[in-house]
Amino acid sequence: MTEGKHTPAKGDGAEPGRDLQHIVTSADVAREAGVSRSTVSRCLSGDRRISEATRLRVQETANRLGYHVNKIARSMNTRKSDLIGLVTSGLSDPFRVEFLDKLILAIQQSGYRPLVIDVSDPAQMGTSMMHLLQYQVAGVVVTSGSPPPEVGVHFLKRNVPVVLVNRAGRLEGADVINCDNVRGGEMAADLLLETGKTRFGFLNVKGGTFSGNVRGETFVSRLAPRLASGDISFTPLVCDSADYDGGFNAALKFLATPETAPNAIFCAKDHIALGLLDAARFELGLRIPEDIAVVGFDDIAAARQGAYQLTTVCQSATKLAEMTVDRLRQRIRGDALTDQRLILPVEMTCRRTA
Amino acid sequence: MTEGKHTPAKGDGAEPGRDLQHIVTSADVAREAGVSRSTVSRCLSGDRRISEATRLRVQETANRLGYHVNKIARSMNTRKSDLIGLVTSGLSDPFRVEFLDKLILAIQQSGYRPLVIDVSDPAQMGTSMMHLLQYQVAGVVVTSGSPPPEVGVHFLKRNVPVVLVNRAGRLEGADVINCDNVRGGEMAADLLLETGKTRFGFLNVKGGTFSGNVRGETFVSRLAPRLASGDISFTPLVCDSADYDGGFNAALKFLATPETAPNAIFCAKDHIALGLLDAARFELGLRIPEDIAVVGFDDIAAARQGAYQLTTVCQSATKLAEMTVDRLRQRIRGDALTDQRLILPVEMTCRRTA
DNA sequence: TCGTTGAATGCACACGTGTGCATTACCATT
DNA sequence: AATGGTAATGCACACGTGTGCATTCAACGA
CATH class of the missing domain: 1.10.260.40 (lambda repressor-like DNA-binding domains)
Structure with missing residues (x-):
């Protein structure tokens, strides 16, 4: 034939x-x-x-x-593609999902396509990042996972812009975008001080994350004067995982004796706060906010659901996504050459838990 | 120079x-x-x-x-890439996010990379799908959105395998994977019948989705004998959006007069059920399951949280993802040439709402 | 010693596109 | 009419890879 x-x-x-x-x-x-x-x-x-x-x-x-x-052929010639690599670690964290949702939309509207890389498995991470390089991505957004010092360098070497969002890492040549963790921690402290509660706590995951640590540090700094005068007390609280179950178990562990346990708790992120709330109410029979006042961070969708009505520090996933894409496009165009640190303003959303 | x-x-x-x-x-x-x-x-x-x-x-x-x-160059030569297109519509639906999470992982472990296309904006849909073609994707997974008859055809024309997951569409040449909506509807009916409640309802989004409609139909079919004998009644309930708010508002609308309102409600999906529960408990002061029994569908993560403890039909996102990738790889290898309809078994997870 | 065979490797083409440079055609100016 | 200038278009190369076919070479049997 x-x-x-x-x-x-x-x-x-x-x-x-x-x-x-x-x-x-x-x-x-x-x-x-x-x-x-x-x-x-x-x-x-x-x-x-x-x-x-x-x-x-x-x-x-x-x-x-x-x-x-044929974009493949075009990319081969121009040595650039319409792809933007999104490095993330699973889709279990609600705020990260909201951010990715808006980010994907913003990327598409700018004429680019998102190429998602999941680095949940640290062993795969190195090779996964390399795959991005092989696809000639025009830029990379890193939203999570273990530190990328050595991999980020590979992109910058090839003049591929890198933006780090809400995570640690001072990478030479990369831009960094964070929400205002400092101001957020202060606002949480101010609000909880107003409740008149006296036994303060900050609940974070064991080992801590970059964002969480900053929030906690400024929270305590804001409490410092009252702590010094002996008006109030502070106890650091640690949970095993940065999710609902982590908060749930932490509540069972730390709130078992309500008379002495913290009664004004700032949680590093909403998802943890939701678990804490459920355990406190349904397992320990505590009233919110009468017995315990709780403040979260992120303002995820579930936080405004009737079952929770969580008072929380709100960061806008939409604006964060827009800032990310804006900055990326500037870099791709070659406009901006000096590294930049951008801060997304936050605001307090008062509901019924504090 | x-x-x-x-x-x-x-x-x-x-x-x-x-x-x-x-x-x-x-x-x-x-x-x-x-x-x-x-x-x-x-x-x-x-x-x-x-x-x-x-x-x-x-x-x-x-x-x-x-x-x-250089995978770009390789793709240009072989006319195939390691990319698999994921067509979705936003990341707001919790079960779809869980599915995508597992799917992305499974795709990566098979040596492929996910190229996400968000078709939230129907106007962009056509062009977005075309972008997938331009990247020589090895396969396409369609998980949502408006009907893809004409776009799917373009892929099949180029021998790019297409798998439709949990959605309508009898596309010639494409595979279809669904969870067992039929069995799920029956199980929900059986469980609610056991509660002894008499006023049944099925809550679905206006217009209905493919999966939701099947669940509702078999639900009613299972009730048919008892309906015929006059033991029980059935009322179709409709909400404006297929999410938490939709369920919340529907509860306010349909459950305002508890004496006559349905007291055994099957919701087309968990997210709707959660909204219904919150409105019923916190806005209308109803007790669950004493006043109203509720059954959902999907078994999303939030369903097992302490605040809800939702009784629901469980479909495994992990297995669904594995089936999808397995089938896709068979098609890519060229093993299977006849269209296939796969059904993922479901099971009832009894918690505290029914 | 010669022909045969098989393994190991190189040559050259194709994939589809963008773009610098050369070429053509046309118009205005001198 | 000759010349200069500009707008419009074609030629040919490069991007980096996979692969059919030809070629080389060593080993082996006759």
Whole structure:
């Protein structure tokens, strides 16, 4: 059986639409429109030096033939792609999911495509990041996981911009975007001080995260004067995992004796706070906020649900995503050359837990 | 200023490591190892016809030079990429997020990379799907959104396998994977019948989704004998959005007069059920399950949180993801040529709401 | 010693696109 | 009419890889 690779199929019985395998290339458009392939390329990329007549004719032909540029081939030539790598670690953290949701949308609206890399498995991390390089990504957003010092360097070496969002790491050449953890910690302290409660606590995951640690530090700093005068007390609280179960178990452990346990608790993130609330109410029979006042951080969707009505420090996932994409585009254009540290303002959202 | 593109830089002062822009290609490895570029390619792709000696030498050289294959170039040649397109519609639906989480993991472990396309904006949908084609994706998973009849066809035309998960659409040439909505609806009916409640309801979003409609239909079918005998009644309930707020508002609307309102309610999905529960308990002062029994569907993470303890039909996101990737790989290999309809078994998880 | 065989490797083409440079055609100016 | 200038378009190369085919070489049997 003979099969020519790209037989023009002039006169034989095959209809042109019947050859399902063949994908329309710019050469096909060129031949059909009676111009050179270069002209086709220039027409579709909006080159000024093309006459209006041929531009229209070529575009019409392209549409009629159903031509779509092959981005793989384009990337090979330009050594750049429309892909932006999103490095994350699972989709279990609610705020991170909200952020990714908005980020994906913003990326698409800017004409780019998100290439997600999950580094939940630390062993896979190195190779996964390399895969991003192999796809010539135009930029990288790192939102989580273990420290990326050595991998980030590989991107910067190739002039691929890197943005770190809500995480630690002072990477030479990369931009850093954080929500205002400092102000957030202060606001939480101020609010809880107003409740008149006296036994303060800060609940964070064991070992701590970058964001969580900053929130806790400024929280305590704000309490310092009252602590010094002996008006109030402070106890650091630690849970095993930074999620609902972690908060739940921590409540069982630390709030068992309500008379002496902390009664004004700031949680490093909402998800932990929700677990704490459930355990306190349903397992220990405590009233919120009468017995215990709770403040969270992030303002995830669940925080405003009727079952929780969590008072929390709100950071806008939408704005965070917009800032990220804006900065990335500046870097890709080559506009901004000096590293930048951006801070997203936060605000207190008062509901019923404090 | 003269600038040769790839000057070998034989003798001038530039150290080899100084040229940060230059990325190591297979030609570099070939030159360094003293073989041809073909040999390098064959060594790294595990071709049998290469002697052990040269294979080791080439691999050592590749590692030493830090060579990584350029997947863009490879894709251009083979007309296939390691990318698998994930078509979704936002990350607001909790179960879909859990599914995507497991799916991304499974895809990566199979050596592929997920390229996410968000079609929240219906207007962008057509072009977004086209972008997938332009990246030569090896396969496509469609998890949501408006019907894809015309777009799916484009992929199948190019022999790109398409798998539809938990959604409507009988697409010629595509595989379909669903959880056992039929059995789930029946199980929900059986459980609620056991409670002895008499006024049944099924809460679904306005217009309905494919999965939701099937669940509701079989639910009612199972109730049919008892309905016919007049033992019980049934009322269809409709909410405006398929999420927490939708369920919340529906409860306020339909459960305002508890004496006549349905007291055994099956919700099309957990997220809706959670909203219903909160409104019933905290806004209307109803007791669960004494006043109203509620059954959900999906078994999302929040369903097992202390605040809800939702009784629900469980479908495993992990298994669903594994089935999806398995099927996709079979198609990519070209093993399976006939369309397939796969059903994921479900089971009832009894907690405290029914 | 010669022909045969099989393993190991190199040559050269193809994949589809962007773009610097050369070429052509046309118009205005001298 | 000759010349200079500019707008429009084509030519040809490069991007980095996989692979069919040809080639080389050593071993082996006759």
